[in-house]
Amino acid sequence: MIGIIGIIIALGLLIVLAYRGLSILIIAPVTALIAVLFAGDVPIMATYTQIFMPAAGNFIIQFFPLFLLGALFGKLMEDSGSAQAMARGIVARLGAQQAMLAVVLACGVLTYGGVSLFVVAFAVYPIAVQLFREANIPKRLIPATIALGAFTFTMTALPGTPAIQNAIPMPFFGTTPFAAPGLGLISGLIMFGLGQLWLTRRAAQARAAGEGYGQAPEQPFERSAELREHALGDGFDIAEMDEKKQEPKVAPPSFAVAIAPLVLVIGLNFALVSFVIPNWDTSYLEQPEFGGVSLAAVRGIWAIVIALTASIIALIALNYKRIEKLSTTLDKGADASVLPIFNTASQVGFGAVIAALPGFLIIRDAVMALGGDNPLVALAVSVGLLSGITGSASGGMSIVLQTLGDTFVSQAEASGIALDLMHRVTVVAAGGIDSLPHSGAVITLLAICGLTHRESYLDILMVAVIIPVAALIALITLGTMFGAF
Template sequence: MVLSFIGLIGGLALLVYLTLKGLNLLVVAPLCALLVAVLSNIPIFPQLTDGDGATFLQNYMNSFANFVADWFPMFLLGAIFGKVMGDSGAAQSVSKWVIGKLGIKRAVLAIVLACAVLTYGGVSLFVVAFSVYPMAVSLFKQANLPRRFIPATLAFGSVTFTMTSAGSPEIQNWIPIEYLGTSPYAGWEVSIIVAIFLALTGYWWLQTLISKAQANGEAFEEREEDPATSNRELPNPLFSIIPLVIVLILSFTLHDALEKSALIVALLGGVLSLYILNRKYFQDFSTALSEGTTGALVAIGNTAAVVGFGGVAKASKAFEQSVEAMTSIPGSPLVGGAIAVSVIAGLTGSASGGQVIALPILAPHYLDMGVNPEALHRTITISSGALDSLPHNGYVVTTIRAICDETHQRAYWAMGALTVILPLIGAAIAILLFSLGLGI
């Protein structure tokens, strides 16, 4: 058992370290998973075990393949949508309109609000990053802001004050309903207070980090692949923003009937409407499609590689013992639940994964104790969005590397501050407020 714990902790630490160093995740993720398997005495190949026991190869590849099967259409259409937004000039048109209305100093605010509206409207976090990135590049360029902060800006608007708030259609807010018998609006009074804290504090912190970098001489770094904005005719801002609105409306209205498949319809509607409305402004539509397809393959490959690591980690005896220990933490059930879900989410690199593993154990136990289910729902939801955003998280890897073409060394620290530290503080505030009787 000691070796299993060494393998689990060592494998995770090594994965985080190598991710920060910028090594290829398709190589390092399975190697780190192999370390976990060897030290946990998990057979490497299916042929080395009898029956249906866990093996390194089977668990890794099943988790890898299942993620690709579930999400590839959304990744593909999301990447294509982002590319055609840039190639058509629609992203630049919207950004110029936003700058004209809000002013150049509010470029970051515009990106955060765009991400927040799409996330709260039910659009997948991955798709939000793909969709808003072209506009973010254009806004950062016009405002001359250091582009290494684009991933942090996208993440702040997507996975902090919106993803885990009451009423959010994101899966992280819906998983507890099945186990606690609550609603998406559980603990809404506390949720509003925490969301306001996260939004205001996070925006101030992000602006402070950017201002400090600018004071140190950092500025926007142009790249050859950036959409050209000079000496080209741009589409009407209204026709440029309509496709984004279509994605939001279709995703929201079809969410209950089609669940995540609604994103396929929504993104397809966005791509088609963008082409119909702005087809004469495209510079090279076929190239945009090709680049979007390639980008989707890279993004989902990197993400699935990390998901595969989680599939092996969950099969280890150390992981099983860790879950049992964390779900039996004495003291306030809200504190125990928050710690258990957040740590498991960190180990698996997934907020939803942390909830799905912990809730079947936590929910019956705490409900029998008389814990308020709405308070438990909101606490667990907020806390799940903290340690899940460690460097190996799939969304983090996809946003930094595949979408923004940055390195963890340059971009992660600002993102980590906003998506790990802030939600931890938010979870503590929620527990305090519930303990004082608010919303119960």
Template sequence: MSLVIVVAALAFLMFAAYRGYSVILFAPLAALGAVLLTDPSAVAPVFTGIFMEKLVGFLKLYFPVFLLGAVFGKVIELSGYSRAIVAAAIRYIGSSHANAVIVAVCALLTYGGVSLFVVVFAVYPFAAELYRQSNIPKRLMPGAIALGAFSFTMDSLPGTPQIQNIIPTTFFNTTSWAAPVLGIIGAAFIICVGLSYLEWRRRDAVKRGEGYGASLIFESEPVHTTSLPNPLLAIAPLLLVGVSNFALTRLIPMWYGTQSSAALPGMAKPVTIPTASVVAIWAVEGALLLGIAFVLLTAFGTVRERFSEGTKTAVSGALLASLNTASEYGFGGVIAVLPGFLVVSDFLKSVPDPLINAAVSVSSLAGITGSASGGMSIALAAMGDTFIHGAQTAGIPLDVLHRVVSMASGGMDTLPHNGAVITLLAVTGLTHRESYRDIFAVTIIKTLAVFFVIAVFYTTGLI
């Protein structure tokens, strides 16, 4: 019965997310419903002592990353830099390579720190124009955007400032640059297989005489590329974020040592934080601040008129995204203490290989919740210590565990109820029936990449 309660709680949360209900509301309902069926007297203490403690702890660590990432993406959009980057990519790569152009632009923006939701809105008008000119079926477009924005730059490439690469750092005391060689190999696998698939789908459509399509909805207006910023200036803040993140990751431990402390006159006692647990977070926050400052300095005249409303939108988006994930993290903390989860945990422990164990656990929960960061948060809240113990017992560096967990979170997360998938289809005016096949293919490719990376590590020992 205890196992049924846990499965029912997970199924209820998945159903709520699939139906579009707020996870902020339904994650605590699912968790506390499971507690109610286990021990009614424990509901109130568990809510305050576990669910809210986990939720607040998550926000304390990661909300600034969500906030700064959203503001950075918004000023990139308002300045016209994102449009300049897309236009330059089309000009230099060529409209005949439509899929490669879209993947490259999405990858550049997300690796540069722009939220994947912002990328979808920024890239879609240009992608639609490019597909129209090339007479490629519009229904294939979401697959290309998903490959560029939701895959290798989200969790595979070392140093990516996306939250899926930051969350493991606080559990494993790693940095966002963990296992760089394996990350690059995994990214190369996803790019090569993904682009090959997209090109096969394009050629098949051409062979059957299928064109861009008719009677389409939410068609964007033709894009005008006059008066855009210089593409070199537009790409500069993205490069600045990447370089600053790399530099700060190395400089912060040198500045603070093993313990970061502060003692101001009004403090009863000094604040002391282990530096290793926050290096990656501080580095990304500092890099995003520098990126925002650069955009404001170089394009303030363009950004100024819409900065107030734009930042309000960005803050609202950051609050919603961070609270969604924090609620799922609190849900995971509650589920982890239920008797039924011990059965699940024991079953997963029966998988002898620690990396495969971590990959299957994280990817499964990401698929159930429809969220890479949410599924990873639940898995790490519930089984993080088990993953660490297994890796250390097997002599596997935690950097490798970080990369596997990060990549696994972006494996099965993009199932039909995933928020990014729903947003992508809504923006492009397409349906699951028309376009989800190609998004799911990218999902399968991402999942295979995790096990490919594990095999490479065991075969070569590369990190």
């Protein structure tokens, strides 16, 4: 019983300290060792060096290329002006009368192409301000509008998304980024449709009440000191963004040039994972020096790595003159990849320590019991809970898959459930409950918009938590009835 209390205290401290802006690199090992102290006769130093560090290191080994390439791609999209050009192109085609839809689609296309949600928020926010002011829609709805496009259907549901959240389950289930594409599309449409309906209704309510955009003086990226501290703590360099020139020295790319690398990412990803890589002779993977793994365990990651690499090369070739100093952009992109992966790896190490404690067996059995005889429900509950606790979709699902992945695979095989379906449920469940108030992504988004939780979080909660959970329920129901499709 004392061990369980220690685990609860450790989780509580993790949430509180993360919300207050302390680095996960520090608080994850500290809170994990607090849980060890409550467990009793468990060696502290051996737990740290033999459990925490190997778990964190293995995550970095497995996923660092994806974090690195994703960060490079996002930084190049930002510095070349492609991100803003593409967002403005979508807005121009829809017009100010469809302000909310234009912002959602601009965010969605960018994130589906592999651009970091932080880069997307920075690129789209100034456009959203202009559109919302012209349409006289309250500024407080901007964060939820960006969140719908960047945090939900393109991150977790749409098949083929190169988001790290969609990549993490692949080695555990032997799946690809296109796992359960039909169910993913349905889930994505539910998130998009209901989210857009909610935002439209909220705008209509504000209009009926006589509320407009707001009379506060407009200062780009205004924010309170507390929000700024949180954002910077997540490795998001707002100070650098404030200093960026508003007018580029070289003409921005056309819409076609801006969107071409995004299309290339998705198209190459699909071609590689479906046709090219399966035809390679990969018998060498059975050899010990290559890990003794099957092609299924690495196919999805290989496809994303190659697709992102090719798209980065294309992005540089198309925008070479628009990137002021390529070496600086590449350096900053590489630097930006380090903190996110180490943060997530520290959360994975935390989960590995908790899973090794005697008290975790009771918690595990309780969580599994919530799912009854349906492994999909048990998987969704466990991933959702951990993602909500850690405030991170990638962190939550990594903890669950590292500790219970083999159990869920065995249960799925025993129940005749397709592992593609398990993959899609894992990702949607993680992205449905990770946007709680203490989430770094939520805090950073509010910082960019210069708004507070009190002003904007209710709408973020609806479009990034409540509605995605409804989509998850529909996904599990359809998957249970019809299997993966």
